[in-house]
Amino acid sequence: MGAAGSGKGTMSAKIVALEHIPHISTGDMFRAALKEETSLGLEAKKYMDKGLLVPDEITIAMVEERLRKDDCKAGYLLDGFPRTLAQAKSLEKMADEIGRPLQIVLNLEVSKDLLIKRITGRRLCPVCGAIYNTEFNPPKVEGICDNDGAALIQRKDDTVEQLEVRLKEHNDNTRPVIEYYRTHGLVHEINGEQATDDVFNQIVNALDTVRN
Numbered sequence: 001m002g003a004a005g006s007g008k009g010t011m012s013a014k015i016v017a018l019e020h021i022p023h024i025s026t027g028d029m030f031r032a033a034l035k036e037e038t039s040l041g042l043e044a045k046k047y048m049d050k051g052l053l054v055p056d057e058i059t060i061a062m063v064e065e066r067l068r069k070d071d072c073k074a075g076y077l078l079d080g081f082p083r084t085l086a087q088a089k090s091l092e093k094m095a096d097e098i099g100r101p102l103q104i105v106l107n108l109e110v111s112k113d114l115l116i117k118r119i120t121g122r123r124l125c126p127v128c129g130a131i132y133n134t135e136f137n138p139p140k141v142e143g144i145c146d147n148d149g150a151a152l153i154q155r156k157d158d159t160v161e162q163l164e165v166r167l168k169e170h171n172d173n174t175r176p177v178i179e180y181y182r183t184h185g186l187v188h189e190i191n192g193e194q195a196t197d198d199v200f201n202q203i204v205n206a207l208d209t210v211r212n
């Protein structure tokens with residue numbers, strides 16, 4: 001969990017490399033659907049372009065289908081889901097059904113000033129999905145992916161105006177979800193303002209507390 005630009009995608013890539021489990025990012029799934037121009041993608045675009053949350057029924061159905069795939073049987077990492085209490089309640093049911101209830105919730109906290117810098121400086125590789133930042137994590141050659149040489153792109157919703165809307169959605173709808181998980185003792189607070197490796201170290205320590 002964490003606001004826009006808090007580092008969910010960056011940390012998820014590192015976590016799944018360590019744990020060998022699938023990375024389920026609802027934002028990435030919506031963007032992939034949009035690229036393929038499916039009806040799901042085109043519907044989601046109406047909301048994403050404004051920085052608003054996609055309606056629960058669409059989002060929940062998409063995650064449900066994904067969690068039923070075989071690769072989730074040994075565990076999974078959710079990035080950007082659940083973001084509403086209705087999504088959290090549905091997830092509880094789905095996770096129980098596949099025999100993989102939630103073990104831990106990582107909450108990345110970052111101040112608004114830093115979120116603005118991270119979001120406006122973010123660049124993405126359209127081929128491999130690598131995440132860069134012009135200030136904090138620049139590619140070796142400006143505008144070019146280190147991994148495959150593709151020209152980097154900027155997300156359409158990565159403007160200061162859209163960020164304001166996304167942060168309001170986070171405060172209004174997602175903070176209550178974090179609070180709900182707090183009452184269940186699942187939340188580990190992560191200081192997301194530190195350097196990438198230091199943030200990841202906090203996460204590794206948190207994961208160690210729930211390892212069997």
Ligand code: AP5
Nearest residue numbers: 004005006007008009010026027054080118122133136196
């Ligand atoms: P989504 O794609 O999830 O976007 P988001 O929540 O706004 O978060 P971001 O992906 O922008 O940020 P991040 O936390 O992943 O940060 P990153 O690691 O890239 O969702 C997009 C939209 O889809 C939503 O607005 C909504 O419309 C819809 N949607 C998705 N899920 C939904 C749901 N469950 N319900 C309804 N609608 C949903 O890092 C950001 C930048 O910071 C990068 O440049 C990175 O290099 C840099 N950085 C990261 N960590 C560090 C560090 N420690 N130090 C320095 N720089 C860092």
Ligand code: MG
Nearest residue numbers: 008009010027
């Ligand atoms: Mg992300």
